[in-house]
Amino acid sequence: MLLCIMSERLSKCIICLREHHQESLEHIVPRSLGNIHYILRKGMVCRSCNNRFARYESAVLTSATWLKHRQAYGVAKADLKPHRPNPDLIDLRRFLIKICYESIYQSRPELLLKYNLDLLREELAIGKASKCEIITDKSIKDAKNIPGWIDSWRLGNNHIYLKYKALEGGFYFVFSYGPISNVLVLKF
Numbered sequence: 107m108l109l110c111i112m113s114e115r116l117s118k119c120i121i122c123l124r125e126h127h128q129e130s131l132e133h134i135v136p137r138s139l140g141n142i143h144y145i146l147r148k149g150m151v152c153r154s155c156n157n158r159f160a161r162y163e164s165a166v167l168t169s170a171t172w173l174k175h176r177q178a179y180g181v182a183k184a185d186l187k188p189h190r191p192n193p194d195l196i197d198l199r200r201f202l203i204k205i206c207y208e209s210i211y212q213s214r215p216e217l218l219l220k221y222n223l224d225l226l227r228e229e230l231a232i233g234k235a236s237k238c239e240i241i242t243d244k245s246i247k248d249a250k251n252i253p254g255w256i257d258s259w260r261l262g263n264n265h266i267y268l269k270y271k272a273l274e275g276g277f278y279f280v281f282s283y284g285p286i287s288n289v290l291v292l293k294f
């Protein structure tokens with residue numbers, strides 16, 4: 107009887123907010139960048155959201171620039187051919203938004219309400235465009251780590267840094283992978 111009740115336990119997806127039965131693990135930073143530890147608890151993201159994210163991830167991570175660094179760091183096969191020169195902007199943007207939202211949910215949840223980052227979740231869940239863009243300005247000084255020190259250290263071993271900075275007028279998320287650095291800004 108207990109087993110029966112447990113097997114029917116529903117989880118609520120933190121992206122689309124729907125209840126679901128899946129118990130899959132969600133890697134906040136894709137496993138194909140070398141991350142194996144920084145994950146969400148089982149069932150926190152539903153299969154339908156997870157499948158959607160896999161499309162952005164595949165588009166970004168198999169593009170020429172990203173693939174080159176993944177091959178250099180030994181997390182992609184050396185003979186793999188890139189699918190395209192650069193990731194489409196929409197794929198890159200949602201790839202970054204997903205990592206930003208999930209990492210903050212996991213490690214700095216107090217920021218979600220403070221800066222109304224629900225706009226990011228809505229873009230991921232229903233495709234509603236947020237006032238969020240990728241900027242090329244790399245001069246974001248003194249950004250703070252999002253993961254706690256153990257996870258930051260583990261991700262750093264894989265050349266990955268997730269940082270944020272809140273300034274008047276915008277919330278900045280900095281994602282770095284080796285020499286690749288992308289800044290996402292949500293304007294207030």
Ligand SMILES: [Zn+2]
Pocket residue numbers: 119120121122123124151152153154155156
């Ligand atoms: Zn979902």
